[in-house]
Amino acid sequence: MVEKDANFAQPAVPKFDGHYDHWALLMENLLRSKEYWSLVEDGIPTLPANPTPEQTKVHDDRKVKDLKAKSYLFQSIERSILETILCKNTAKDIWDSMKLKFQGSTKVKRAQLQTLRHEFEILGMKEGESVNNYFSRTLSIVNKMQIQGESVQENLIVEKILRSMTEKFNYVVCSIEESNDVSTLTVD
Structure with missing residues (x-):
């Protein structure tokens, strides 16, 4: 059996x-x-x-x-x-x-979270970078923030990705923003 x-x-x-x-x-x-x-x-x-x-x-x-x-x-x-x-x-x-x-102390965790928040704020797509790689870099930072206890709303991630893509994607971003309610979009 x-x-x-x-x-x-x-x-x-x-x-x-x-x-x-x-x-x-x-x-x-x-x-x-x-x-x-x-x-x-x-x-x-x-x-x-x-x-x-x-x-x-x-x-x-x-x-x-x-x-x-x-x-x-x-x-x-x-x-x-x-x-x-x-x-x-x-x-x-x-x-x-x-x-x-x-595990680290509360002060260390707070400092790590501050660093991750800063990374998220200044994050931008690099010239020649693929969309998949940029998404992966973005989601890696968001996941690290969440591990540290930060709650990041999905619509904020979507908005960050859309506004920080290179200029060659401007037409795609405009098309997405015009045809969809960005506040309800998911990263997927």
Whole structure:
């Protein structure tokens, strides 16, 4: 008998590349899909002084799940970074250490957001750049802003793209603006 999910490709373990927020989002999703996320959030509860056999079994099961969650974390983090994490006893310990080291303070996040806002404001299409590349550059900045907590309305993105394209696209921009309500257009 073939297993129902046999054709489902296993997701790749996301590698930490220095961009904590992106890695954390992907890693959290992976750990949730494997039903290990509660271990990262809550850790392994300690056993009471005289545990019942049921409590011992639940505790042992959670320890095994924690080992599996740690295995995913170990796969995703380079050895050089893992060596800087002092406490690797549980998945929660590893996660908390990564968050503390790489998430950044509120001031840093605010500064990064200010830089991204500025990049968005001065962004313009380069001569000879393809429309797809320009869209990709624009959406990359917008995605980074959203990761930092900024809400960017789609109509603002559309308006930015239309007003910052090179002159050779003026006729296309005029045509789009005359035939459509720009406030309801999507980037797609």
